[in-house]
Structure formats: structure tokens, C-alpha cells
Amino acid sequence: MIDQAQLNRLHRYAVSLCRHGDDAFDLVQSALASFLEPPVKQFDDPIPYLFTSIRNRYIDIYRRDQKVQSTPLQDEHREAADYDLQVLETVMVNERQVNYLMNMLDDQEREMLFLWAVEGYSTQEVATLMALPKGTVLSKIHRLRQRLHQSKARENNCGVSL
Amino acid sequence: MRGEFMTQHSEKPLKQMVHDYYQRIELTPEQLQRLQAMQVPAQSVARESFSGRQQFKQYGGWLFGCCALLLLAVQLWWPHIASGPYPKAHEIAAEVAYNHFNRRPLETRGSSFPKLSGYFTQLQFEPVLSSLLGREVFQGARYCSLSSIRAAQFRVEDVNGEEQTWYQVDYQPEVFGPLPDIGRGEAPVIAYGKGLPVKIWVEKGMLFALTQNPDSHRQTAEQ
Numbered sequence: 001m002i003d004q005a006q007l008n009r010l011h012r013y014a015v016s017l018c019r020h021g022d023d024a025f026d027l028v029q030s031a032l033a034s035f036l037e038p039p040v041k042q043f044d045d046p047i048p049y050l051f052t053s054i055r056n057r058y059i060d061i062y063r064r065d066q067k068v069q070s071t072p073l074q075d076e077h078r079e080a081a082d083y084d085l086q087v088l089e090t091v092m093v094n095e096r097q098v099n100y101l102m103n104m105l106d107d108q109e110r111e112m113l114f115l116w117a118v119e120g121y122s123t124q125e126v127a128t129l130m131a132l133p134k135g136t137v138l139s140k141i142h143r144l145r146q147r148l149h150q151s152k153a154r155e156n157n158c159g160v161s162l
Numbered sequence: 163m164r165g166e167f168m169t170q171h172s173e174k175p176l177k178q179m180v181h182d183y184y185q186r187i188e189l190t191p192e193q194l195q196r197l198q199a200m201q202v203p204a205q206s207v208a209r210e211s212f213s214g215r216q217q218f219k220q221y222g223g224w225l226f227g228c229c230a231l232l233l234l235a236v237q238l239w240w241p242h243i244a245s246g247p248y249p250k251a252h253e254i255a256a257e258v259a260y261n262h263f264n265r266r267p268l269e270t271r272g273s274s275f276p277k278l279s280g281y282f283t284q285l286q287f288e289p290v291l292s293s294l295l296g297r298e299v300f301q302g303a304r305y306c307s308l309s310s311i312r313a314a315q316f317r318v319e320d321v322n323g324e325e326q327t328w329y330q331v332d333y334q335p336e337v338f339g340p341l342p343d344i345g346r347g348e349a350p351v352i353a354y355g356k357g358l359p360v361k362i363w364v365e366k367g368m369l370f371a372l373t374q375n376p377d378s379h380r381q382t383a384e385q
Contacts, residue, residue, distance in 0.1 A: 002197075007189060
């Protein structure tokens with residue numbers, strides 16, 4: 001039995017992928033239906049399986065419809081070599097900046113942030129879960145940090161919202 | 163208003179802010195109810211499946227043991243099951259039929275049984291007539307063997323004028339297995355060898371085997 005807290009975890013993960021509550025619910029419902037289909041699957045912790053299932057469904061549906069957002073990485077891999085998710089630990093933000101960030105990030109960046117901040121995964125674990133090379137995750141962190149600095153600087157200069 | 167402004171502008175670590183951001187996202191009660199309702203039938207299936215596995219774990223060993231015993235019993239008793247009460251009858255019939263079709267030359271000729279039986283001086287038994295022989299006419303005889311035991315082979319002509327082979331040999335149960343003894347009121351057994359019916363019986367401590375005309379035997383069987 002997937003309890004209420006676990007269902008909300010799944011829903012939040014789905015939201016981190018597609019941003020929209022209703023789409024996220026559809027993803028969770030579809031993954032859960034598949035999970036419950038016989039033969040009965042026995043897991044000590046079914047959440048990782050369901051996360052993967054949600055992710056695969058998201059890619060199937062949204063990639064097929066060309067809805068998945070992606071930003072070209074260019075040559076950031078080399079620059080990002082020194083970065084790790086831990087560098088984000090020191091970044092301070094306020095609520096407005098977080099809201100802005102969530103609207104600004106593409107789906108992979110949001111997923112990465114979710115897995116790190118909410119689920120507590122390390123850089124390597126995030127890379128494994130997202131089926132990405134670690135270098136790609138590192139470059140995304142690098143770019144994320146840059147954007148945060150830029151948006152903070154803009155907020156300070158203008159004195160208005162992001 | 164000032165409180166809201168302060169909340170929006172107070173800074174916290176990014177990790178905590180992202181965590182708080184997602185913690186505010188929750189399924190609506192209706193969505194939650196739908197997802198929970200989906201799990202009710204599956205839960206009962208899982209329970210049944212789990213219970214089935216538990217039962218298998220509990221009784222699986224016994225079940226396996228019983229199956230193994232049953233298999234062993236079948237293997238041991240299979241000859242009896244497959245061949246009925248006379249497991250060697252088909253072997254005897256096959257050997258008799260083989261010799262019948264080979265028609266090896268007779269070593270002595272004649273229509274008198276006493277004269278023909280006098281030919282057999284090297285047997286460990288005295289050839290005797292059987293009460294089941296009727297109007298067969300003897301043609302001759304020769305030495306032969308059945309299951310490697312020396313036997314007397316007679317060629318006779320049945321009522322239809324067809325040649326038949328009649329065997330007799332010392333009945334050794336350890337070699338030939340159980341066979342019907344007409345002295346105890348048991349009926350002869352008909353076994354087939356190479357498509358030929360062979361009537362087999364025990365009488366006066368001797369084993370007799372007489373080939374049959376397939377057509378006449380078929381007619382008898384149909385009647």
C-alpha cells in the first residue's frame with residue numbers, strides 16, 4: 001500500500017518534471033496503475049521504482065509531443081568540472097527568487113533540484129537517476145548557480161521583483 | 163502586509179527553500195482518494211498472493227515430499243500398471259511370434275504326439291498334452307528355447323488348415339513371471355507379438371504358448 005505521504009512524494013516529483021498539477025496527477029495515476037497490475041511486485045521501498053516509472057512516462061508522453069524543455073549545454077562541461085551540488089548549499093535565496101527560479105528552469109534542472117533538495121540525493125545519485133553523465137549534471141549546476149547570481153544581481157540593482 | 167513582505171524577502175539556504183516550495187504542493191483530497199481507491203483491489207490480490215506464498219513455504223516441503231514418493235511408487239509399480247497382471251506375457255508372445263514367422267526346419271515329423279514327444283530326450287521336462295488343444299493336427303517338432311530356457315516347439319495345423327506353433331517349456335515363475343494357471347480356473351491370456359495373437363497359459367506345471375489365427379481370433383473377440 002502506497003500511503004498518503006508517499007503519494008504526495010510521487011506527486012511532487014511529477015510536478016518537478018512537468019510543473020502542472022493536473023499533468024503530474026495523471027503521471028502518478030498512470031504509474032501507479034501500472035505498478036498495481038499483476039503480477040504483484042514486491043519491493044521494500046516501491047518509491048524508486050515509481051519515480052522511474054513516472055519519469056519514463058513523462059519522457060514518453062512529453063518528448064513524443066515535443067513538450068520537454070531542454071536548453072543546449074554548449075561547452076559548459078569543462079567549466080563545470082569543479083562544481084558539485086554542494087556548492088548550492090551555501091546559496092541563500094528568498095521566496096520570490098525560488099518562485100522565479102522554478103518558472104525559469106527547464107524540466108531537467110527542476111528535476112535535478114528536486115532530487116537534491118527534497119529527496120536528498122548526491123550528485124552521482126542524481127546523475128544515475130536522471131540517466132545523465134555526471135558531467136552534464138555538473139554543468140547544469142554551474143549554469144544554475146550563474147543564473148541565480150544574475151537574477152540576484154538584477155534584483156539588487158533594480159530594487160524590484162525578479 | 164509587512165509580514166508577507168518580510169517572508170518573501172527573508173533569505174534562507176536554497177536547499178531549504180526548494181524543499182519548502184515542494185512541501186507546499188499536495189494532492190487534493192479528491193485526487194488522494196482516487197489514488198487510494200486504486201489500491202484496494204490490488205491489495206487484496208497482493209494479500210492472496212502473499213498468503214499463497216506463505217502457504218507454499220509452510221507446506222511446500224511436504225508437497226514436494228509427497229510428489230517425490232508418488233513418483234517413486236509409480237516408477238516401481240509401472241511395469242505392473244502398464245502390463246497388467248502378466249508383465250512377461252508380451253515378451254513371451256514376441257519370442258513365440260518371431261520363431262513362428264521364422265519357420266525353421268522341423269527336426270522330426272509326424273502326427274502322433276507320443277511319437278513326437280519321444281524325440282525330446284534332452285529336455286529337463288517331459289512334454290505333455292494340454293487340455294486346451296482341440297482338433298489340431300501335429301506336423302512335426304524341433305528343439306527351441308523361450309527366455310533362454312530350452313523348450314519343445316511343435317508345428318500343428320489348426321481347424322482352418324493353417325499352421326500354428328505350439329510351445330511348451332518348464333514353467334519357472336522367476337523367469338516368466340505370473341501367468342494364468344488354468345488348473346486354478348484362470349483363463350489363458352492372449353498377448354500379441356508382431357501382430358500375431360499368442361495364447362499363453364500354465365497347466366500341469368508347464369508353460370504353453372500357442373499362436374492363433376489373427377482373423378479367427380478377431381472374430382472370437384468381436385463375438
